[in-house]
Amino acid sequence: MSRPYLYEILNLSHYYGSHCALHIERLVLEEGTIVGLTGPNGSGKSTLLKILGFIEKPSEGILRFKGEPAELKDESLRSSVTMLFQDPYLLRRSVFENVAFGLRVRDDVNELAARVHRALQWVGLSPERFARRAWHELSGGEAQRVALAARLVIRPKVLLLDEPTASVDAASASMINDASLMARNEWGATLVISTHDSFWLHALADETLALYDGRLVGSGAKNFILGPWKPAEQGLWEKTLSEGRRLLALPAPYPDAVAVLDASDIRISPTPPDASRGDTVLHGSVTQMIIENGSGRLLVKLASRECSFTSRITQEQATKIGLHPGQSVWIALNAGAFQWF
Numbered sequence: 001m002s003r004p005y006l007y008e009i010l011n012l013s014h015y016y017g018s019h020c021a022l023h024i025e026r027l028v029l030e031e032g033t034i035v036g037l038t039g040p041n042g043s044g045k046s047t048l049l050k051i052l053g054f055i056e057k058p059s060e061g062i063l064r065f066k067g068e069p070a071e072l073k074d075e076s077l078r079s080s081v082t083m084l085f086q087d088p089y090l091l092r093r094s095v096f097e098n099v100a101f102g103l104r105v106r107d108d109v110n111e112l113a114a115r116v117h118r119a120l121q122w123v124g125l126s127p128e129r130f131a132r133r134a135w136h137e138l139s140g141g142e143a144q145r146v147a148l149a150a151r152l153v154i155r156p157k158v159l160l161l162d163e164p165t166a167s168v169d170a171a172s173a174s175m176i177n178d179a180s181l182m183a184r185n186e187w188g189a190t191l192v193i194s195t196h197d198s199f200w201l202h203a204l205a206d207e208t209l210a211l212y213d214g215r216l217v218g219s220g221a222k223n224f225i226l227g228p229w230k231p232a233e234q235g236l237w238e239k240t241l242s243e244g245r246r247l248l249a250l251p252a253p254y255p256d257a258v259a260v261l262d263a264s265d266i267r268i269s270p271t272p273p274d275a276s277r278g279d280t281v282l283h284g285s286v287t288q289m290i291i292e293n294g295s296g297r298l299l300v301k302l303a304s305r306e307c308s309f310t311s312r313i314t315q316e317q318a319t320k321i322g323l324h325p326g327q328s329v330w331i332a333l334n335a336g337a338f339q340w341f
Contacts, residue, residue: 004067006031006158006190007052012061014047014214022047022058022214029192031157034184036205037194040224044214045194046086049160052192053083079106082156086163088147095120095138095146096131102154119153120146122182124175141172148176152183159183161193165200173197177204198310202299203290212258212341221263221292221299221310225338227256236278236335241306247280249338257340263299263312265337269330270321278335282306286327289318298323302331309333 007029014022022044029035029052037045050056051063054070063070082102090098099116103109117127123145130142138146144164151159161180165173177200183189195201202208202221210222225239229252232238239247239259249259267273268286275281284304292299298318300311309331313323323329 005029005064006066008062008064008067010062010064012051012058012063014051014056015059020214022051024048024061024216027209027216029190031190032184032188033206034180034191034193034204036201036208037192037211038196038198038201038208038222039211039217040226042213043211045211046162047214048211049083049162049192049194052158053081053160055083080157081160082151082154082158083160084144084148084151084162084164086166088144090135090138090143090146092135094131095125095133095135098135098146099150099153102150106154108154115153116149119149122152122179123149124171124178125149141168144168145172145175145179148179152179155183155187156189158190158192161191161195163195164193165195165197173200180204199288199290199299199301202292204293206294210260212260215341217260217339217341218262220295221312223261223263223266223309225259225261225307227252227258229255229257229259234277241282243305245282245306247306247333248278248335250278250335253340259338260341261309261333261338263310265334266302266309266311267332268300268302268311268313268321268323269332270323270327272330273332275332276334280333280335282331282333284309284329284331286323286325286329289323289325291315302329304331 005028009024009027012024013020039045051058096116099119100112120127120130125145164176180191209219210217229237229239236248237252241247282304284302286300287303288301290299297312297314302309
């Protein structure tokens, strides 16, 4: 008999007043995975995390946790799920006491000092330097890492992270990455992570889910292109870019529709490509390259004067054209690749 999914969502909707902030027909999350959530502001990422963390009860639909309706779970099971918010709240006490708080309220204080020190080390903070430091003596990145240590120390089965790298430097983002992997690898934690830092996330997550307007719009690296759009020649629609350039697409359902373009549908060339009907060709440069977790392909962040994109190519393709950060390239998009939401 197969094991139940850790989470299962069926026909779930959540409203704030009359506004539907989230509607998901079906979503399953497996135990021991790292799942990423991407999408623009207001896409429903934080709402979904709060529902998965039992902080908010969905307005409609079914939420199952380990095969059972979530509302039937007792507090001992709910306590295995913890969430780190974008703006970390620290108690007005020392770093040590902030990290130890969760263990104290659980009356789980065996080897307390050693466990707190270990949790600080997990997030790259020296216990000797930070354990006795006051909460107000921390930088933003240090505070975020202390808040993460306070959750890791209880060894949660599920760790939900809402924009964990939003206000931290590159070093702190790297430490959060390492601590997330450690939690999954050391005790099998399941992580669900929401962030705008899609490059950081795609290198870490086993799977990424893209949301827009409260709905799942696919998995993997996506590009969101906002309107307004207007009719153009030959039955196409266009978005006006800077300096009179245009982005061409198949007809939009309405002028303010959002176009979603998969990273694999953005072509890169070191020389101007041959353009066919419906192609938009822009000149830009490579700003960042990473290996996408799971696929082994390269995600390439591209910037032009008009906008930025993420493309996905094979490592063989990148080697063939000598792709590297800072390189000048041509970016091609075909109107037929756009999806509308």
